[in-house]
Amino acid sequence: MVDDTQVATVTRPQIQIQNAVKSFNGRVVVDIDNLTLGDHPIEGLIGPNGAGKTTLMRMIMHSTPLDSGTITLSNANGDRDVVISDLPTHWMAPHGVVKSNQVIMDFDKLTILDSMLLAVAKHRYEQPHRILAEKSVYDANVARIHEYMEFFDLGDPYRFAGSAGEKKLLDIIRCLLLDPKFLLLDEPTAGLPEDLTEKVMETIRDLAAAGTSVVVVEHDLNVIWNLSDDVHFMAEGNVVMHGSPQEIRENKTVIEKYLGEGHV
């Protein structure tokens, strides 16, 4: 937990997106003139399927290259701004920008413990046969890993992750282990049972209270309304409005285009 004096002195990292365009096969899927993420500790990003939410997050990580535009990380505490759209993906984590994945693809051949160690290993160890033998990586991180394992009730660290939900949870823990300054979560609670969803939300709140800026894409709107200080509504590749959860959930356009009367 974070004490209040610490919260008061923190300034928040922000991501500025300017004139950012991405097309696939000649079709524009993201086209954003000017958007600032990180004005609030936790921001929700919602919108219909295909609105471009995942693509936007991938553009920020530079795992999808931009057709044009600039994305800048403004650091808290007087550190220099970094034009992250000029950098390759593997430089994002060292700058504190970390993203979880909507669809999880790995973990089948690594134990739970090894996949967490892989997340925290420095570059020079980044070959699984070295990491797993690297005692310093293990020693430096094992206490935190066990803390997360216990909190999320993951059981034996030497087994393989089983369900899709468990893999999702591992992906989130791997992100947390990187001490993100700016954390992007793409549907973090999809496939998680209710008790784990609660725990993930609690962890995100703690992280944000300690100074990390968090942006969450989530289809479960209860998670968005519960968690977010501010909500961006995205449609057809652009953020068309933002406001408090209350404002967004009462907005007529949002209701008609996306939520439907039953969802509000």
Ligand SMILES: Nc1ncnc2c1ncn2[C@@H]1O[C@H](COP(=O)(O)OP(=O)(O)O)[C@@H](O)[C@H]1O
């Ligand atoms: N790699 C890709 N190749 C072609 N089209 C893509 C690719 N990734 C995303 N798209 C298209 O871009 C649009 C936005 O997708 P996405 O960013 O996944 O939306 P969201 O996450 O909001 O549901 C969709 O129409 C999708 O089909």
Ligand SMILES: [Mg+2]
């Ligand atoms: Mg998506």
